[in-house]
Amino acid sequence: MGAVERHKQVRAYRGLMPSPGRPSVAWREDRVRFWTEIARGAKTEVACSAAGVSGPVGFRWFRHAGGVNPCLPDEVSGRYLSFREREDIAVWHAQGAGVRETARRLGRAPSTVSRELRRNASTRTYTLDYRASTAQWHAERRARRPKTAKLVDNPRLRVYVQARLSGDVTDAGGNRVGPEGPAWKGRNKPHRGDRGWVTAWSPEQIARRLPIEFPNDEDMRISHEAIYQALYVEGRGALKRELVACLRTGRALRVPRARGRQKAWAHVTDKVLLSERPAEAEDRAVPGHWEGDLIIGLKRSAIGTLVERTTRFTM
Numbered sequence: 001m002g003a004v005e006r007h008k009q010v011r012a013y014r015g016l017m018p019s020p021g022r023p024s025v026a027w028r029e030d031r032v033r034f035w036t037e038i039a040r041g042a043k044t045e046v047a048c049s050a051a052g053v054s055g056p057v058g059f060r061w062f063r064h065a066g067g068v069n070p071c072l073p074d075e076v077s078g079r080y081l082s083f084r085e086r087e088d089i090a091v092w093h094a095q096g097a098g099v100r101e102t103a104r105r106l107g108r109a110p111s112t113v114s115r116e117l118r119r120n121a122s123t124r125t126y127t128l129d130y131r132a133s134t135a136q137w138h139a140e141r142r143a144r145r146p147k148t149a150k151l152v153d154n155p156r157l158r159v160y161v162q163a164r165l166s167g168d169v170t171d172a173g174g175n176r177v178g179p180e181g182p183a184w185k186g187r188n189k190p191h192r193g194d195r196g197w198v199t200a201w202s203p204e205q206i207a208r209r210l211p212i213e214f215p216n217d218e219d220m221r222i223s224h225e226a227i228y229q230a231l232y233v234e235g236r237g238a239l240k241r242e243l244v245a246c247l248r249t250g251r252a253l254r255v256p257r258a259r260g261r262q263k264a265w266a267h268v269t270d271k272v273l274l275s276e277r278p279a280e281a282e283d284r285a286v287p288g289h290w291e292g293d294l295i296i297g298l299k300r301s302a303i304g305t306l307v308e309r310t311t312r313f314t315m
Helices: 003-014 028-039 044-051 055-064 083-094 099-106 110-119 132-143 155-166 203-213 224-232 241-246
Strands: 290-296 302-308
Touching: 028 044, 028 055, 044 055, 083 099, 083 110, 083 132, 099 110, 155 203, 155 241, 203 224, 224 241
Parallel strands: none
Antiparallel strands: 290 302
């Protein structure tokens, strides 16, 4: 019997593809440590070091997830085999131990060990070799059962959300409603008045508007977090990726809040905080103390104000 016929028998017996790719370089525990550090506000490089993976692997995890923490639990349920148990099965299987003997040593049912050897064995060789790393990879790949996004199953809801995210809202007659779109002509950099979110709706606005426009249609409901994940996460790509430019932040990836709080720079330093104001300026008794403020508007407009605290003279 040749190798091709052998692989055909293996596929018919296991019901799996012959070679779905190369096993991943990190396991579930590494992902848990990585996202735990990201939630604490650590940079991606620091999270990679804490998880024990290389930089490209960690950056790929963060990019594919869109910066959205999958919130993996620390431990897998005890009903499933762990990686340590699979290592023991591989060693005892190589030593010639039977299925019942292996199950007795593990404290598992013989059917669990038999099914593990049958389903998660390697198919890259002529015989069904059992390796713990390959078996763990098969188990983790098979355990991924992502729920279909609501925007994928409901085209009517997807059209509604996509139209309001882009700001292209029309009435029953096909006429566009709402304010005029951005006026940027492609020269210089786009400013606040030239960005797409001038006419676009935020995910929060869309989620709160749906019950008002469709009070009796429960299918026309979605949370703002589901809209964000449809934009950020590649695996839930029910919306056009370019619609992230219509968000208020314009980011293509989510940035953890804990990371934003750790910024070393700021527009306001400790020397100009109101809490550091001297006593003579606080009671307005001594003239000559000024307060300044800057207001930035649309189309490069800005107003700078200076107010003398004692006389209230304003410039």
